[in-house]
Amino acid sequence: MKGRPAGGIAVAAALVTGLVAAVPGVAQAYASSATGTINTSGVALNVRSGPSTSWDSWRTVADGATVTLLCQTSGDSVTGTYGTTTMWDFLSNGGMVSDAYVYTGSDGQIVNSCVYVGAEPSSKTNPRSTNGAINWAFQRYRSTSYENLCLAFVAQAYGWGGSGWNTAEIGGDWEAGHGYLNTSGIPPRGALVWYHNSSGTGHVAISLGEGKVIGTSVSGAVGVAGYLDHGSYRGWSVAYFPAAW
Incomplete structure (x- = not known):
């Protein structure tokens, strides 16, 4: 667990339109967007070009800022305010941040998975x-x-x-x-x-x-x-x- 308040889970569930119970063999549906709050205990968080700490940091977002998540994807493992995770959040400004620094009210996925283009010939x-x-x-x-x-x-x-x-x-x-x-x-x-x-x-x-x-x-x-x-x-x-x- 990432240490997020348990009460916040109910808030997240209310934000997630069409969230269904986890049933073996049945895919979950997630929200098309959700809000989160950056929590870094004071410092600005790097917004990166992709789901890795090695990708370019082209801007920052302030501690305490509210952000809009459009999709989530897997990437580098990062340890932050809410523990260790490989989940990265794609923000409405076009960049990505580690979910380890984003309070969403849930330890799991809350928005749709990011969709990548297929491979070239x-x-x-x-x-x-x-x-x-x-x-x-x-x-x-x-x-x-x-x-x-x-x-x-x-x-x-x-x-x-x-x-x-x-x-x-x-x-x-x-x-x-x-x-x-x-x-x-x-x-x-x-x-x-x-x-x-x-x-x-x-x-x-x-x-x-x-x-x-x-x-x-x-x-x-x-x-x-x-x-x-x-x-x-x-x-x-x-x-x-x-x-x-």
Whole structure:
């Protein structure tokens, strides 16, 4: 047990819409979001790019702050205020924190599991993993160096020198023409998220999951946005760069 007050469990249960009793062979349903309180006994908590203490710390959240959890995933084991856990919480700002420092009223999972994109074809495996690519992107948070280079940004995030396509419009066309473009559902974590734009060159970003993306051209720099905040949304695909170098 993490030492959370037992009375808080009832509060958490009230917040979790559709929570069902644990029955062998039956999956539990969790809430799509929930609130929690950061408890670090005074210091600010690092918000990281992924579920690991080795990933980039791109901002902090104050002790005592209320946060919104959108999903939970497993990662590095961390010992904190509420004991030791491998659970990490994805926050509404697009980052992750260890659940060991978040009071939710429960020692267990309370929101849906984070959904990751499927693997790219083995014929062209990316040099960098999903969380590795997102970490690379967050290391360039607020950088203006990639403006008008969105396609290079996502390709380099996944470890390539370049995508092999001249524009994101061409890349999106290729994904669509080869059956990789999905037009329904929220883009899963790690997916390439494709857009049309007024110039005809298109745009692409990387999904963080839960409706968030990281990419260029967010107030003129690399940043986090909603996946529908850019212009004309086309859909999402697995992170596949067939012509990358």
